[in-house]
Amino acid sequence: MTATAPETRSVVVERDIPHPPEKLWRALTQPHLIEEWLMKNDFVPSIGHRFKLRGEWGGVLDCEVLTIEPNKALSYTWNFDHDDAAYSLKSVVTFTLTPSNAGTLLRVEQVGFRPEQKQAFGGAKAGWQQFLGKLEQVLARPE
Template sequence: MQATETRSAIVEREFPHPPEKLWRALTQPHLIEEWLMKNDFKPVVGHSFNLRGEWGGVLDCKVLTVEPNRTLSYTWNFAHDDAAFNLESVVTFTLTPTATGTHLRVEQAGFQPHQKQAYGGAHAGWKQFFDKLDQLLVREG
């Protein structure tokens, strides 16, 4: 049996802030809510949590990796009435210090070949989330 090839949506951006500052925004629930979604996140491997979108959807997530100021990953699963829209993916944030701040890379892996709309939506969505993250970091000083 052949394994189904999946695709990853990858968005990268340079932020003029130290990794510690980005890490706080990625791991503190009240800050996550400002740029991503309402949540009950804890930066603890094995912790199950939900992300609740303004559109009414709920994502079931579980923390997989926590390496402070370096790597964070969690499952990003969405169950839909129409099975074609079900999504089981993993989101990984990688922080790399640079001379002027931090390079942040997000990869959402696990899109099935037929999920072109979800894949495109994720790509556009992460860019919007990064815009909100940037605004939050500037506000936080």
């Protein structure tokens, strides 16, 4: 008998952003810009780099860069340890950039939510909408 991995859910958000992939890539990979739309961080765009995202709510996410394809794809772990296992989260966030007629189609996918993590799943669905709204504001500023 083989053991099967527990079923997990994912959050997917897609937005057509009226900017070229290169501009979007900068906002996804430069720490001072990441802080403006996501969280305080010590991100370095290098595979294997471990970094922290520090939320305004006081939480700290442990992350590690998994994939870097400039102007195309970025992924990293998004792990939150909590005393209560129901609130601990081990997930991966992937940003995929595809050139579009409007500029860039940005696809954000966060995978790894266990079925009982309804609150975390709902929080991620709402949170990514807010984060991407802030990202669009950062991108809309004149350079």
